[in-house]
């Protein structure tokens with residue numbers, strides 16, 4: 001079928017998200033609150049799978065990364081040290097005519113609130129001069145609302161990792177190079193939340209701070225720092241890697257991870273920031289972009305941050321952040337490579353990538369449009385639908401419940417006995433469930449003993465069906481969903 005236009009496509013994704021319970025507007029019964037979103041039953045499962053897969057690939061499958069789960073509110077000095085109090089701002093302007101408030105750098109893209117068909121730059125209203133607007137949400141700790149008690153909701157999870165660097169180093173018995181990974185909420189009072197969940201005011205990040213030797217310590221140890229070129233083998237870390245090779249290594253690791261959860265390379269772009277675009281502390285930053293229907297936009301930033309953050313915390317806290325390197329017999333503040341991904345943007349990318357409409361012919365020979373979410377089985381919220389062919393045959397129902405109970409300890413399955421089998425398949429197609437398991441009369445041995453205790457396994461994407469012994473089912477499915 002012809003692909004729907006961009007806006008139409010996004011509208012379809014947004015409406016499916018609501019209809020099937022992936023994403024709802026926060027506080028919808030009160031008219032919603034701009035920039036905040038809730039994940040419904042399917043969305044919560046999808047998000048959990050994505051976070052678990054990231055956590056597994058970062059911590060459990062590697063020896064050199066330890067996990068952390070820190071608080072959202074931290075000592076306010078953290079944000080002075082990190083530079084967020086002084087510089088975490090967007091340039092904001094007001095339109096004196098339509099009273100809209102906008103980011104000065106996005107002025108050409110924003111619909112005027114009074115005349116939605118116009119962009120603000122076309123609205124004739126006089127604009128104020130841009131002024132900096134700090135994106136951090138402020139609150140107070142304790143009963144007194146004074147300046148001394150002011151605190152912030154964290155705008156990134158990263159700073160907690162730097163603040164706990166020494167503690168984690170001590171207890172995990174890691175040696176540089178090593179990393180600390182964290183998943184958690186972050187908050188930014190975005191001037192203009194937009195594109196569904198893409199730019200939200202409350203969101204989740206999956207961040208890794210990977211601490212490495214400064215290049216001079218690498219040179220001391222290995223004789224020279226490896227040069228990065230097209231032939232550099234990035235599969236296994238080496239002692240002569242300096243920040244440039246480590247940075248490239250993490251870009252490749254992250255791209256492969258996105259592929260492993262179903263985002264093809266062709267849907268992603270690497271954007272290497274120009275020197276004049278880099279944050280003042282960054283030596284290099286690569287953005288991994290996903291080709292959203294509204295344009296290629298950032299999913300993850302991978303920055304080489306040097307020793308900026310640890311040095312800042314050392315200065316502001318008065319606590320040493322130095323590391324004694326046994327192998328080089330030298331003392332230094334480690335440098336860092338930071339792959340920082342947004343969970344919500346990734347969920348949106350997975351939904352856009354999975355959404356397909358196709359024309360199919362139903363059991364009665366009528367053409368119909370099938371909406372199917374082609375999630376990779378690893379991220380799919382429900383892994384298998386389990387269906388008795390008929391709900392009024394107790395033997396079929398009993399057997400189907402047995403199959404559900406067999407699979408349930410291993411994966412999220414959904415038992416459904418309501419309606420015609422074709423309709424049940426369609427419902428699971430829309431939820432992105434990769435497998436359908438149907439218990440029929442053959443399962444009960446009514447077509448002869450050869451077929452007893454076998455089920456129909458239906459594959460979502462090809463709609464092909466095969467017979468599988470119940471005893472093989474869990475292993476067959478686990479092979480795909482893990």
Ligand code: GAP
Nearest residue numbers: 156158198199200203299300301340341342345
């Ligand atoms: N510690 C580095 C850092 O926070 P960032 O580029 O500002 O870097 C990292 O944020 C990721 O967090 C982004 O690539 C994006 O996926 C996600 N993110 C940032 N702001 C967001 C927002 N307002 N809504 C949803 N996700 C956001």
